[in-house]
Amino acid sequence: MFELIGVPPAVLFGQLLLGLINGAFYAILSLGLAVIFGLLNVINFAHGAQYMMGAFAAWMLLTFAGIPYWAALVVAPVLVGATGIVVERLLLSRIYHLDHLYGLLLTFGLALILEGVFRSQFGSGGQPYPNPLPGGQNLGFMFLPNYRAWVVVLSLVVCLGTWFMIERTKLGSYLRAATERPDLVQAFGVNVPRMITLTYGFGVGLAALAGVLAAPIYQVSPLMGSNLIIVVFAVVVIGGMGSILGSIVTGFGLGLIEGLTKVFYPEASNTVVFVIMAIVLLIKPAGLFGTAK
Amino acid sequence: MLVRAEETTGTPAGAPAAARRQGGGATFLWLLAAMVAVGVVAPFFAYPVFLMKVLCFALFACAFNLLIGYVGLLSFGHAMFFGGAAYVCGYGIKTLGLTPELGILAGMAFAGLLGTAVGWLAIRRQGIYFAMVTLALAQMFFFFCLQTPFTGGEDGIQAIPRRPLFGVIPTTDDTVLYFIVLALFLAAFLLIYRIVHSPFGQVLKAIRENEPRAISLGYRVERYKLLAFVLSATLAGMAGAMKTVVFQLASLTDVAWQMSGEVVLMTLVGGMGTVFGPVVGAGIIVAMQNYLSGIGEWVLVTQGVVFVAAVLLFRRGVVGEIAALVKRLRARGEG
Numbered sequence: 370m371f372e373l374i375g376v377p378p379a380v381l382f383g384q385l386l387l388g389l390i391n392g393a394f395y396a397i398l399s400l401g402l403a404v405i406f407g408l409l410n411v412i413n414f415a416h417g418a419q420y421m422m423g424a425f426a427a428w429m430l431l432t433f434a435g436i437p438y439w440a441a442l443v444v445a446p447v448l449v450g451a452t453g454i455v456v457e458r459l460l461l462s463r464i465y466h467l468d469h470l471y472g473l474l475l476t477f478g479l480a481l482i483l484e485g486v487f488r489s490q491f492g493s494g495g496q497p498y499p500n501p502l503p504g505g506q507n508l509g510f511m512f513l514p515n516y517r518a519w520v521v522v523l524s525l526v527v528c529l530g531t532w533f534m535i536e537r538t539k540l541g542s543y544l545r546a547a548t549e550r551p552d553l554v555q556a557f558g559v560n561v562p563r564m565i566t567l568t569y570g571f572g573v574g575l576a577a578l579a580g581v582l583a584a585p586i587y588q589v590s591p592l593m594g595s596n597l598i599i600v601v602f603a604v605v606v607i608g609g610m611g612s613i614l615g616s617i618v619t620g621f622g623l624g625l626i627e628g629l630t631k632v633f634y635p636e637a638s639n640t641v642v643f644v645i646m647a648i649v650l651l652i653k654p655a656g657l658f659g660t661a662k
Numbered sequence: 663m664l665v666r667a668e669e670t671t672g673t674p675a676g677a678p679a680a681a682r683r684q685g686g687g688a689t690f691l692w693l694l695a696a697m698v699a700v701g702v703v704a705p706f707f708a709y710p711v712f713l714m715k716v717l718c719f720a721l722f723a724c725a726f727n728l729l730i731g732y733v734g735l736l737s738f739g740h741a742m743f744f745g746g747a748a749y750v751c752g753y754g755i756k757t758l759g760l761t762p763e764l765g766i767l768a769g770m771a772f773a774g775l776l777g778t779a780v781g782w783l784a785i786r787r788q789g790i791y792f793a794m795v796t797l798a799l800a801q802m803f804f805f806f807c808l809q810t811p812f813t814g815g816e817d818g819i820q821a822i823p824r825r826p827l828f829g830v831i832p833t834t835d836d837t838v839l840y841f842i843v844l845a846l847f848l849a850a851f852l853l854i855y856r857i858v859h860s861p862f863g864q865v866l867k868a869i870r871e872n873e874p875r876a877i878s879l880g881y882r883v884e885r886y887k888l889l890a891f892v893l894s895a896t897l898a899g900m901a902g903a904m905k906t907v908v909f910q911l912a913s914l915t916d917v918a919w920q921m922s923g924e925v926v927l928m929t930l931v932g933g934m935g936t937v938f939g940p941v942v943g944a945g946i947i948v949a950m951q952n953y954l955s956g957i958g959e960w961v962l963v964t965q966g967v968v969f970v971a972a973v974l975l976f977r978r979g980v981v982g983e984i985a986a987l988v989k990r991l992r993a994r995g996e997g
Contacts (some may be wrong), residue, residue, distance in 0.1 A: 412790045463974060468789045470736045471973050474930060477923060478969025485962030599919060603798040606791060636809060643802035647783055650795065654786040 376632055382511040384628040390517055390586065392624020394579050395523035398601045399608060399616035400528055401575035404535070406610055407548045408568045411461060411472030417598030418483035419573045421591060422449045425487060428498055428589045438501035438585070446574040453573030457566050474495045480595070487591035495588020514610025520582050527578065528617045535613055544568065580628045609659020619657060690855070693938060701844050710840040711908065716948045717847045718905040723928040723940030724854050725897035730926075732858055732936030733890050734870035738922050739780070739800025740898050743773040745917030746803065747878045747899030752819040752912035753812055760834060761825050766846075766903040773899020774892055776803075781891030785884060797919060804917045818913025822906060833907070843904055850897055855937055857893060866890055898925075927965060930972045933979025942981050 398416060405413045413419075426445035430436040436444065456479065462472045505514040535541040547554045547561050555561045580594075587593055609620030623642050631638040649657060677715045682717045704713050722744055724787075729925030754760040754768045784795045807813045814820070833839045857863055865886050869876045877883050906912045916922065924947065932943020954961050976983050 412794065417928045460970065460974065467977075470793070471977070472737070473790050473793060474926065475970055475973040477926075477965045478973065481923070481966030481969060482963050483966075485928070485959050485964075485966060488962065489959035595919075599797055599801045602794040603801075606787070606794055606798065610791070639805040639809075643798050646798055650783050650786055 375431070378510045379512070381632055384632045385625060386513065386517060386521075386628075388624045388626070388628020389521055389621065390624070391627060392621035393521050394583060394597065394620075395601055395604045395624055396528050396617045397524050397575055397579040397598070399604045399620050400531055400613065401572040401579075402601065402605055403610060403613055403616045404575070405533070405569055405572035408544060408565050409457075409461065409465070409472070410469055411476065412546065413470070413569075413572065414473055414476035414598070415456075415479040415483065416572075416576050417594030417596075417662075418480040418602070419449055419576040419594070420580040420583070420597065421487065421594035422452070422483065423577025423585075424498075424584040424589045424593060425491075425580070425591075426577065427581040428496055431498070437476075438499075438581075442578070442581055446577040449577035449580075450570040452572030454566055454570040456573075457569040461569065462562070462566075480598075483552075484591055484595060491591060493590065493592060495590035495593075498584040498589050500585045516585055520586070524579075524662045525534065527575070528620075528625070531575070532613050532617065557572025600642055603642045607642075607646050607656055608651045609656025612658035615656065615658025664776035672698060678869065678950070690937065697938070697941070698848065701848070705840050710836040712948070712952060714836075714843045714908045715844050715952075717907070718901050718908060718946050719925070719928060719948050720941040720944035721847050721904070722898055722925050723932065723944045724851060725894045726925045727929045727934060727936075727940045728854055728857065728897070729890060730865060730929060731939075732866045732870060733887060735785075735887065735891070736790075736793045736926070737784075737796040737891075737894070738797075738919070738926065739796035739803075740895075740925050741917050741919060741921035742780070742800040742803040743777055743895040743898040744902035744905075744921060744925070745807065745914075746776055747773040747910070748902035748906040748912040748916045749807065749813050749819065751903035751906045752822045755825060756819060756822045759825075759831055761861065762827050762907045765907065766900060769903030769906070770896050770899045773902070774820050774896040777892045777895025777899075778888070785887045785891065787911070797922065799859045800917070800922055801919060804914070804919065807914060807917050813912075813914075816914065818911060819906075820911055822910040822911075822912070824907065824910060839946055843908060846900070846904060850900055853943075854897065858937070862886070862889075870900055895938040924965075927969055927972075929979075931968060931979055933982030933985075935980045935983065936979065939979045939981035943979060946980070958987075 398420060402416055403412055405411060405416075423445050427438065430441045430444060431438070460475060460479070461472065464475060500516050502514075502516040502519055505512055506518075507513075529658040533541075535544060539628055543554065543559055544564065547559065547564060551561045583593065604619050605616065606624055607623065608615035623645065626645065627638055627641055630641040637644070653659075665768070701717075722740070726737065729737055729945035750772040751765040755762065755765040760768065780796065780799050783799065784792055787795050808815060824839070826832050827842060831838070831842070833842065858866075865876065865881055868879075868881070869883050869886060873883060902912075902916060915934050928943035928947045930943070931939045931946055932941065933939025947968075950964065950968075951961060954964060957964075972979070978986055
């Protein structure tokens, strides 16, 4: 076996794969944030908690109802998305006329409530979730576990599908128009409040889907969201919030960079995303794909 | 923009400027006197360590409020200044043998330097982006503290000795230390009041109200924002360092992002942009944590509920709502 820059290839590609998987989660989560922000102008701080709820929904469906992973992949995001719709109707819809900061604070409070409830019910330790796709492929230079390949493929499909829906379909053009001028779109007979509600539900559903995908890889734990969400915020700042494509590219890219850092300088692997954020802010304050506002 | 009460003065908006200033000053002095009186009497009724905790967090919230209440910048990463100064102060006192006042100064200096670097980066973005940038940088600092050897990792810096103040005044007695902390808090509180009511503070408020106009008037907005950020960071550092002296402990809790959230909550509950709001808010939240600690994880839920309720129902905070009520009553009395 050859060595690549002093690192055995199995280690290098192993970490790159891990990075790609983390990147897949960053991409789906920052995509969900971008979709919600686009129409609601709310930074959904509860996104991490909703991701955690997705994982727990899958775990509960399996443990209490015997519903397997493949069904949970659809059912859990729908259920959690429905809670998102309730949240939007009951709470978020009351603060749209206020400064953006109140949306952030409200969803932060929501995140605390969700995390607290799950912690008091399930403790801070994790619950295991069986791997629905055991085994893997030997690619010669590395071993590729089936489930991880599935995660990367599915998240790419979901990300590109969302991008296509927003940028290339009629529904997407309504959404984009409503982002610019909700009053005008309303005047053309589009039910903008309902669109806002469904958009929030969809964004929350995306977070929950990421949670279901994460369940077999990480422990299903009440803390899984709060640790991830801050990295996702950094991804959002780097990518620039305005762009759907920006969240996808930046999410995967930063996951890979994190994986590489783990190989060459493991001490910095927790902070590399934030260091990149600082550098990007210096050069392009609006983010890589963002437009200055 | 964020709602805010007229500085807790409660004078009607129509009053002439000079009279309003005078009236506001008188109200402030009465409230200040009441606060000092409560502060002096309190240790005879409540546990001094609990009161010192309230004072440390009250100062932390006041420092945070300097930024959110008067410049309109929501920092979600203030734990890095609070906790960073706590570590520096703890290390200085325990390992380098500094006296408490030097330890606190060292902590403040560190927080000020860190604040300069972070502020310089963060003020490039506004609003929620600013919040996310400060949060992310604070998380980076958290990981730094987790990995660097001098912070003691998961254990933190423990058993920090309570050395005598200036080398002579003993601080081992809780009541004595309480009055020292009270004096420090009052000094910092008056400093913040002074900053807010200086020409510099007026410019900050102008930036909060209408940044493009402030720029067009020729103010170098970035400099004002950065200076406000550094001042806020330094005072937050003072709060963290004081906390280290009181509890003889500096740990990862102080730099964790939950701490940044708590200070936001204290300020929001008390009243953003009011002079006394953060003090009241800190008192409420610290008391809540103290008396609810028996219910375990539900404290988190309670805090979240308070957060949501504050945003939906009383955005002006306790002090802000009272001030608005007083203002309404007076307006009715005169009209």
